[in-house]
Amino acid sequence: MPNWGYIAIIILACYIVASIALYYLQEYFIFKPEKLDKEFQFHYNNQIVEEYNLETRDGAIINGLHFKVENPKGVVLYLKGNSKSIKGWGKFAVDFTRHRYDVCMLDYRGFGKSTGRRSFKALKRDLQFVYNKLKEQVDEKYIILYGRSMGSGFAAKLASINNPKMLILDAPYYSLSKVAAKYIPFMPVSLIMRYPIPTYKWLKYVNCPIHIIHGTHDRLIPFKSSIKLSKIKPKLTRLYTVIGGGHKNLNNFESYHKMLGEIINSKMRKINLSNTSIGVQHAKKGVNVQA
Template identity: 40%
Template structure:
């Protein structure tokens, strides 16, 4: 009788576990990409000089971006944004770099803003490559800074591993996206189930440029130890870890330690 009850309980728990795994696998894009589309005729409004550009991918997707122009640019920052919001938000975020005399090119991923097209990890990386090629058509490679924030740190790291930009800046990065998912869903094998497992630590093994990592000690989304682990995986002397005491995932810019270090790197 007891054995029968244990079998029923065990079967029920297994069913719930499998059901949860199917649910998370099927809906993982909903958790990762908090996009927000914009109508095709939306007009952007920013204080800095800018132009809207659209690139078409080999599979026919339209990728929308904003190219900000400084009056006397030191180079270009190719910026890959986080998982929440579109260019109406991120355009305002990157304008601070225009004030530091840098041009900035920031794109929206597929499904974000005015960008369209089916999404996959492979396609997102190919899209990043397309924008890097576009940047190279206008700037020498030694004047290109790659910048990734949160979700975008994996994409920027992938580009750095395959090219030779001037530098790579990572704001609140992860060791791998699976390591972040494992934190939120510890009972599921994220390495196997995650279709978007950007592996920054792996990409940066072949990076030749300097790497500057910013992470807050109170980051509630990507733990500080994830950024520190990524820093420690990079050969000695190539990576700089800037620890922002008390910094969280979205507020590093509020800290003088972050602002002064960014200015020093980009001077």
């Protein structure tokens, strides 16, 4: 007859060890950095770009790129996803420069040429530091925050404590903890996640227009996550659907580029609802309505 108490202790011990391992090793699953040599030279055809390096208060270096246009309408702070470096992400700047917007990109700590020990607190502090530097050059009303995948959560955080022109979320997640729970539902995710990135919590405090773009065939971050996010601040939010779009290929859809152009070139106008059908009720079954 098996000793169930002994077996239970073994299972519990394994569970605890696995939880501890996930706590300390989760960065290897969350972040997929590409490191670049300090001497690496960035080059993009038909783009005017300047490289910058910002030193943080703890001595880390945040490396980034500033794509420039003549007489810009504003500037887009583009926060990328969790993989590679801005070497590859830089090719997406053209989607904004073509509309006469400057674009600032940066590599998170440990990505590209950026240095420093990475932590949730440090990443948030770095991004606010970069945002502050940007505010020294341009008024906030001309700053657009664009967050892609993992960057969408950090973009929401910045928008929640600043006053940018607008916030654009590309394939955002409800929270990184929710994504992790999908793959390891048997683990105490809420306790072991060092990078919870709760987009939904931060969106509650955003007061600028919010635009969410998501593909219907996204298998990594389901489209329904954007539907849930769009309900947090419905009066400020518009949800854009890329039919058939996945997680990494929205730029290959013409509809995405049409949406993006409409978003960044749009002007918020108040609507006079007094002469609309708002508040009109459909007649109940069996009740005649006089015209």
